[in-house]
Amino acid sequence: MLNLLIGVCLAYVIALFAVAFWAERASMQGRANWLRSPMIYTLSLSIYCTGWTFYGAVGYAARSGLEFVTIYLGPSLVLLGWWWVLRKLVRIGRVQRVTSIADLISSRFGKSNGLGVLVTILAIVGTTPYIALQLQSVTLSFGAFANSESLSNNTAALWLGAGLALFTILFGTRNLDVHERHHGVVMAIAVEAVVKLCALVAVGVFVVWGVLGGIGPVLHEIDTSKVATWDVNGNRWIALTFLSGAAFLCLPRMFQVLVVENADEGHLHTASWAFPAYLMLMSLFVIPIAVAGLKILPTGSNPDLFVLSLPLSLEQDALAMFAFIGGFSSATSMVIVASLALATMVSNHIVMPIWIKWSEHRVREFGDVRRIILISRRFAILLIILLGYIYYWISGGGAALAAIGLVSFAGVTQVLPAMLGGIFWRGANRIGATAGLLVGFAIWLYTLFLPSLGNVYSAAFLAEGPWGIWWLRPQALFGVTELDPLVHALFWSMSLNALAFFVGSLISFPTPIERLQGAQIVNVYDHSPTQRGWSGRAAQSEDLMIMAQRILGVKQARALFQAEVQNQGGQGYLPDPTPEFLRTLERELAGSVGAATAHAMIGQTVGGTSVSVQDLMAVADEAAQIMEYSNRLEEQSRELTRTAQELQSANEKLTQISIQKDAFLSQVSHELRTPMTSILSFAQILRDGASLKGQDQSRYASIIHDESVRLTRLLDDLLDLSVLENGQVNLNIAKGRVQDLIDRSIATVVAGDAAMQMQITCKIPDDLHSLTTDLDRLGQVFINLISNAKKYCDAASPKLQISAHQSGCDVIIDFVDNGIGIPAQDRDFIFEKFARVGEQKTGGAGLGLTICKEIIARLGGEITYLSGHRGAAFRVQVPVNFHAA
Amino acid sequence: MKPVTEPKLFVEPRNYRARRMVDGLRILPMAGVFLIAMPLFWGGAGDSVKSSAVMLFLFGVWFVLILLNFLMTRRIGKERDWLDPINSETSVD
Numbered sequence: 019m020l021n022l023l024i025g026v027c028l029a030y031v032i033a034l035f036a037v038a039f040w041a042e043r044a045s046m047q048g049r050a051n052w053l054r055s056p057m058i059y060t061l062s063l064s065i066y067c068t069g070w071t072f073y074g075a076v077g078y079a080a081r082s083g084l085e086f087v088t089i090y091l092g093p094s095l096v097l098l099g100w101w102w103v104l105r106k107l108v109r110i111g112r113v114q115r116v117t118s119i120a121d122l123i124s125s126r127f128g129k130s131n132g133l134g135v136l137v138t139i140l141a142i143v144g145t146t147p148y149i150a151l152q153l154q155s156v157t158l159s160f161g162a163f164a165n166s167e168s169l170s171n172n173t174a175a176l177w178l179g180a181g182l183a184l185f186t187i188l189f190g191t192r193n194l195d196v197h198e199r200h201h202g203v204v205m206a207i208a209v210e211a212v213v214k215l216c217a218l219v220a221v222g223v224f225v226v227w228g229v230l231g232g233i234g235p236v237l238h239e240i241d242t243s244k245v246a247t248w249d250v251n252g253n254r255w256i257a258l259t260f261l262s263g264a265a266f267l268c269l270p271r272m273f274q275v276l277v278v279e280n281a282d283e284g285h286l287h288t289a290s291w292a293f294p295a296y297l298m299l300m301s302l303f304v305i306p307i308a309v310a311g312l313k314i315l316p317t318g319s320n321p322d323l324f325v326l327s328l329p330l331s332l333e334q335d336a337l338a339m340f341a342f343i344g345g346f347s348s349a350t351s352m353v354i355v356a357s358l359a360l361a362t363m364v365s366n367h368i369v370m371p372i373w374i375k376w377s378e379h380r381v382r383e384f385g386d387v388r389r390i391i392l393i394s395r396r397f398a399i400l401l402i403i404l405l406g407y408i409y410y411w412i413s414g415g416g417a418a419l420a421a422i423g424l425v426s427f428a429g430v431t432q433v434l435p436a437m438l439g440g441i442f443w444r445g446a447n448r449i450g451a452t453a454g455l456l457v458g459f460a461i462w463l464y465t466l467f468l469p470s471l472g473n474v475y476s477a478a479f480l481a482e483g484p485w486g487i488w489w490l491r492p493q494a495l496f497g498v499t500e501l502d503p504l505v506h507a508l509f510w511s512m513s514l515n516a517l518a519f520f521v522g523s524l525i526s527f528p529t530p531i532e533r534l535q536g537a538q539i540v541n542v543y544d545h546s547p548t549q550r551g552w553s554g555r556a557a558q559s560e561d562l563m564i565m566a567q568r569i570l571g572v573k574q575a576r577a578l579f580q581a582e583v584q585n586q587g588g589q590g591y592l593p594d595p596t597p598e599f600l601r602t603l604e605r606e607l608a609g610s611v612g613a614a615t616a617h618a619m620i621g622q623t624v625g626g627t628s629v630s631v632q633d634l635m636a637v638a639d640e641a642a643q644i645m646e647y648s649n650r651l652e653e654q655s656r657e658l659t660r661t662a663q664e665l666q667s668a669n670e671k672l673t674q675i676s677i678q679k680d681a682f683l684s685q686v687s688h689e690l691r692t693p694m695t696s697i698l699s700f701a702q703i704l705r706d707g708a709s710l711k712g713q714d715q716s717r718y719a720s721i722i723h724d725e726s727v728r729l730t731r732l733l734d735d736l737l738d739l740s741v742l743e744n745g746q747v748n749l750n751i752a753k754g755r756v757q758d759l760i761d762r763s764i765a766t767v768v769a770g771d772a773a774m775q776m777q778i779t780c781k782i783p784d785d786l787h788s789l790t791t792d793l794d795r796l797g798q799v800f801i802n803l804i805s806n807a808k809k810y811c812d813a814a815s816p817k818l819q820i821s822a823h824q825s826g827c828d829v830i831i832d833f834v835d836n837g838i839g840i841p842a843q844d845r846d847f848i849f850e851k852f853a854r855v856g857e858q859k860t861g862g863a864g865l866g867l868t869i870c871k872e873i874i875a876r877l878g879g880e881i882t883y884l885s886g887h888r889g890a891a892f893r894v895q896v897p898v899n900f901h902a903a
Numbered sequence: 904m905k906p907v908t909e910p911k912l913f914v915e916p917r918n919y920r921a922r923r924m925v926d927g928l929r930i931l932p933m934a935g936v937f938l939i940a941m942p943l944f945w946g947g948a949g950d951s952v953k954s955s956a957v958m959l960f961l962f963g964v965w966f967v968l969i970l971l972n973f974l975m976t977r978r979i980g981k982e983r984d985w986l987d988p989i990n991s992e993t994s995v996d
Contacts, residue, residue, distance in 0.1 A: 083954050087961060091939055094965065098972050099932030101925060240955040248952040252943045259939060291973035298965050305958055 023163050023342065030343055031181060034206045034350075038189045041205035053201050054281040056288030062204045062275045063293050064211035065356075066093055066266060067300055068148070069155030069349030070423045072214060075301065077322035079308035083245035088255060090301045092262030094294035100286055103267065104276065106441055108286055110542050111277035115609040119273040119433060120363040125613035126440040126539050127448035128532030134367035136455050137433055141270045141363060142402065143467075144429030145356050147422040149406025150413065152349035153178055155322075159345050162326045163338070172411055179407045182353045183400050190358040191395045203354060204279055210347035215299060217344025221325055222303020224337055225310045229328075236306050243309045257505040258424070264434045265427035271352065274359035353403065361398035369394035374619060387569050387619075413471075425470045428508050432458035435516040439523070444533075444540045446519070449526035454519025458511045465492050466507035559592035562603060565619060569607055578606060675850055682864060689732055693725035735865045742872035749792040749876065751900055756822050756829060757782050759793055763800035767808060776808050781821040789829060791877050791900040799870045799881070803833045803892050806866060811837035811889065827898055832884065834891040845883050924975045931972055938964045 041053055071089060078086035096104065107122075116122045120141065124134035153175040160174050189202035230236045240246060266272055280286070311324030319327055325345065329338040373390060435458070436451040468474045469492055483491040493503045495510050528536065559579075566575035582593035582602070593599055600620060607616035700718040704710070710718075741747050757780070764778055789796070807818045813836045822831040840848060849871040867881075874881045879896030942960060946952045 084957055084961070091935075091961075091965070094968070095932045095935045095939075098935055098968055099929070101928040102932070237955045237959075240958070241953055246954055248942060248945070248954050248957045250943070255943060256940060259936075287976045287979070290976055291969050294965070294969045294972070298962065298969065302962065305954070 023160065023339070026339055026343065027346060030346065031185075034209065035185065035188075037209050038185075038202035038206040042189065042202040045201035053205060054285075056282075056285040057292070058204060058208045059275075059280065059285040060289040060292040060296065061208035061211035062279060063272070063289060064214070064296055065207055065271055065275060065351045066269075067211075067214065067297070067348055068352035069152045069345050070148075071300075072218065072345045072348040073155050073159065073322050073325055074423065075304045076308045076311065076324045077320070079245065079304045080312055080321035080324065083250065084248065084305070085250050085254065085258065086304060087301055088258035089262045090297040092259045092264070093266035094297050095259070096263045096266050097290050097293050100290040103438070103441075104286055104290075105283070106542060107267070107277050108280050108283050110441060110539050111280065112283070113542055114539065114613065115605050116613075117278060117366060117609065118359055118363045119268065119270055119437070120367050121608075121613055122273075122277075123433065123436055123440065123451065124367065125608075126535055127436075127446075127451050128529050128535055129613050129617045130448050130532075131367060131371050133436075133448060133451060133455070134363070135371075136452065136459075138360075138363040138367045140432060140455065140459055141430060142360055142405070144426050145270060145360060146402070146405045146409050147413075148426040149353055149356060149403065150410035151422055151426075152353050153406060153410045156346055156349045158320075158323060159326055159342050162323045162330065163342065175407060175410055178350075179353075179403045182350055183357070183403045185350075186354045186357050186361075186399050186403075187396045190354070190361070190399065191392050200279070200358070203358065204275070207275075207351040207355060210351040211296075214344040214347045215296065217340050217347075218300060218303060218325065220337060221329060221341050222307060224334065225328065226303065226306050229310050229314070229332065230306065236309070239309045239313060240305060243312055245305075245308070245312075251502060251505075253505045254502050257502075257508050261424065261427050261431060261508055264431040268430045268433045268437065269356075269427075270359040270363065270430070271356040274355055274362075278359075353406070357399045357402045360402050361395040364398040364402075365391055365394040369398070387565070388571060391569070421470055424504055425466055428466055428504065428511065429459075429462050431508075432462055432511060432515055435512070435519045439516075439519055440536075441539055441542075443523075444536045445523055446536065447523045447526055447528035447532055449528075450519045450521070450523030453522035454515045454517075457518040458515025461495075461511040461514055462507060465495060465510060466504065469493060469503065559595050562595060562600075562620075563592060566603060566607065569619075578603070671846065674847060678847065678850065678864075685864070686732075690729065693729045696725045697722050697729075735869065739865055739869050739872065742869060742876065745876075747795075747876060749900070750794060751791060752793050753788050753790045754793045755788050756786055756831065759789070759797050760800055760820055760822075760831075763797050763804055766797075766801050767804045774808060776811065776816040776818055778804070778818045778820065781819065783823065786822055786824060786829065787898045789896065789898060791896060795873045796877065796896065799873050799894060800831075800833075802866045802870050803894070807833060807835040807837075807890065811835040813837050813889070824898075825895070828879065828895050829898055831894045831896075832891060833894070834884070834887050835889040837889045839888065839890045840883065842885070845885065848883060849881070921979050924978045927975045928972065928979075931968060931975070935964070935968050938968075 045053055075086045075089070078089075110116065110122070114122075114125055116125060120134045120137035123137050124130055127133050156178050157172075157174045185206075186203075189206065190200055226233065226236050230239055267276075307324055307328065308321065311319070311321060311328050315324065315327060315331060325341050326338055329335075329341060370391065373394075432455060435454050436446070439446040439454075440451065469480070475492060480492060482488065489496050493506055495506065498506060498509070501509060563575065563579055566578065569575075570578065579593055582599050586593050586596070586599075604616045604620045607619060700722050704715060704718055704722075760780060760782065764780075768774055804818065804820075808816075811818070816835065816837065818833065818835045820831065820833055822829060824830075849867050871881050874894060874896060877896050877900055879894065881895075882893050884891035884893050939961065942952070942957045945957070
């Protein structure tokens with residue numbers, strides 16, 4: 019029988035290996051889509067149902083009736099309420115590349131490795147007895163078949179442990195995936211989930227319909243059994259439901275399958291109803307089996323083995339074998355996933371930080387980080403299973419072990435406040451989380467774990483407390499005596515844990531990274547892509563490449579870097595170490611080695627820890643430089659615009675001048691032509707007309723004379739201008755009063771035209787300095803201005819006002835008339851050569867003002883047109899004393 | 904950059920239905936806790952409550968909760984089809 023059993027076991031195990039191997043192959047060949055179906059995900063969650071629940075639930079039911087069902091109701095409620103917590107956990111796990119529950123806590127609280135270590139230790143302490151429990155359940159079931167005659171329990175447990183370690187190492191540490199997903203393992207535990215459900219349902223169906231005779235008789239049997247009455251302790255009922263629900267979230271192995279191995283959030287939709295249904299089926303036949311066992315089997319038989327012993331006693335060997343395989347499945351899948359999850363935590367939070375510290379200065383020479391991680395994980399798996407075995411061996415597999423399941427649950431549940439607080443409350447911080455975990459862990463050790471070991475406390479200690487302090491009694495803390503020990507421990511550990519977490523968070527201040535991570539994780543639905551960044555200045559892409567290759571593997575690292583190069587639009591193999599790239603890289607690495615380690619490794623390579631004041635200043639500097647540069651550019655562009663405008667106006671002016679010149683040339687030719695024509699014709703008349711009267715002769719001669727004078731004047735003007743422009747003018751410097759000069763000028767103008775109607779007024783202060791300059795030339799300017807006013811002022815009663823005043827070393831003389839003035843568009847070029855404004859009714863050649871301007875410029879002064887007056891207004895400004903330039 | 908649009912005051916009937924399903928999903932575990940605790944308050948008048956009755960009640964509750972969850976989760980469908988990430992958590996009715 020025993021040999022058959024071992025044979026079946028081996029066959030089953032080989033089948034599992036084959037399934038796992040095949041799933042790995044399929045996933046490697048990219049045919050893994052259906053391996054990642056929601057049903058596989060749901061089935062993988064069934065590692066919640068361990069060997070302890072498979073066998074123990076019936077035992078539990080035989081002892082205390084319906085209370086066992088709380089262990090299944092708690093997780094059902096958690097999944098039914100998936101929208102609250104699981105949805106967020108899964109999203110965070112995906113976005114932050116969380117590798118374990120320790121990684122989540124460490125990542126949330128500022129990538130603190132201390133917290134990671136604390137959670138890891140807590141998980142190991144909480145899980146080791148649980149692994150022992152699985153070994154016990156399998157050896158017990160062996161014993162039920164074989165009566166232990168040829169195989170000692172310890173040997174069986176040892177072989178079992180070794181086999182499990184082998185499987186886990188083979189399929190759990192084959193690859194180092196960035197997603198930390200293990201297709202082979204997940205597929206194997208999904209198969210095991212089906213096997214254990216079928217086994218239990220098969221036994222249940224056999225019992226209900228084969229033994230007890232249908233549903234009616236079953237209910238009758240229940241009512242007549244020793245668990246007929248519903249007399250559960252209300253506190254325990256509520257507390258156990260809570261505890262199992264909380265443990266479902268906090269157990270490292272559950273976190274592994276729920277969050278880490280989750281490939282698609284949509285799978286949660288299916289699991290939210292399918293897994294509660296699975297649990298319901300698992301517990302549906304528990305009470306009938308327990309009742310049947312109590313009725314049929316002899317008193318004194320172990321109720322924990324009813325699932326096996328019932329078919330055995332009824333000579334249903336095949337069914338018993340199936341049940342045995344079911345129990346075996348439950349135990350093995352739990353041990354595999356638990357040791358895998360713990361090994362990840364150990365390697366990421368304990369081994370890697372130590373290794374990084376140890377090889378701080380030798381990263382480049384040292385071998386493959388990837389290999390280190392895998393080796394450390396393999397050793398961690400061995401170590402954890404060995405610890406479980408040692409625990410089993412020392413405790414002797416007695417009844418004390420049976421109670422350890424809930425104790426273990428209560429231990430790992432201490433992570434709950436930090437986890438829920440971390441994902442829902444931005445104010446939660448590292449100090450609070452550490453305080454809560456330590457307080458909860460300590461109280462759990464003191465009130466539950468140590469008492470559960472049996473003989474740690476003396477009776478007196480339990481009854482009177484340490485040193486007789488009554489309120490420190492381990493099972494009646496603060497005088498609370500009315501609670502069941504488990505509920506008591508859970509009550510105090512959870513409430514004080516939560517309190518310490520809360521108060522610690524309130525009174526301490528988080529670091530910037532903690533606050534950033536807090537915001538990222540609590541607001542994970544906002545898709546905020548920013549994380550505290552690295553300053554890539556000092557980082558060498560090559561170093562990063564080397565490091566990434568060690569952890570991700572050469573192919574993956576190359577692909578990652580190549581993608582980034584393309585993303586940055588560069589060429590070659592190495593991208594620039596921009597903060598964005600460093601962040602991406604860190605997240606990728608975190609998928610393999612955990613957030614804290616990835617953070618530390620990048621920090622080591624980059625040579626700076628996250629955001630320092632220097633970084634911020636550098637960033638600010640850079641921003642300032644960019645601002646300055648852009649200001650300069652703007653300035654330049656403004657200047658260019660200005661220049662372009664000037665060029666354009668100059669061009670317009672040139673065009674206008676050219677037009678004026680053309681106009682003038684035709685004017686000049688006309689001006690020259692007209693007198694020439696007169697002179698020519700009258701000269702001809704005089705030559706040919708001998709019969710002309712003396713009166714006519716003299717009239718014609720005077721016309722010729724006048725025209726010649728006009729020609730001469732025109733030519734004089736042109737000559738004058740030419741002389742002035744060439745700077746060949748000789749100045750005749752003399753001293754004289756402005757008043758005299760103006761009077762003379764007016765007289766000259768008036769003298770030429772007796773009929774002048776213009777009224778000229780002078781306003782010249784008596785104390786005005788005398789001028790030392792070329793008075794004749796200045797007089798010429800004044801005459802020109804006055805005669806211009808006389809010629810062009812078109813008012814009904816023309817008036818010209820001449821005023822003068824002193825301004826520093828200059829004398830300013832204004833000539834303002836009351837005509838319409840000069841149109842604004844013409845003011846720009848009235849001083850240009852040949853310029854004439856408007857319709858010409860007088861025969862000026864347009865040289866007067868140009869000559870004025872040239873003269874005044876020679877005298878060191880300036881002549882301008884004054885805008886803002888009604889009429890034409892000219893201002894002449896000349897220095898009191900002429901200095902030769 | 905994604906243009907930031909003003910959140911609409913009302914959503915389409917399909918989204919409205921999906922949001923109400925989410926409300927239902929939120930309330931489901933609370934109803935579950937209440938129902939599961941209910942047998943604790945049964946009994947009285949010296950008459951002890953039968954285990955079998957409690958068992959039938961609990962499995963009935965369990966089944967109904969699973970069924971409701973199944974129906975509501977199915978109505979939600981693919982979350983990303985209708986939940987705008989910008990105001991996924993703001994309740995727009």
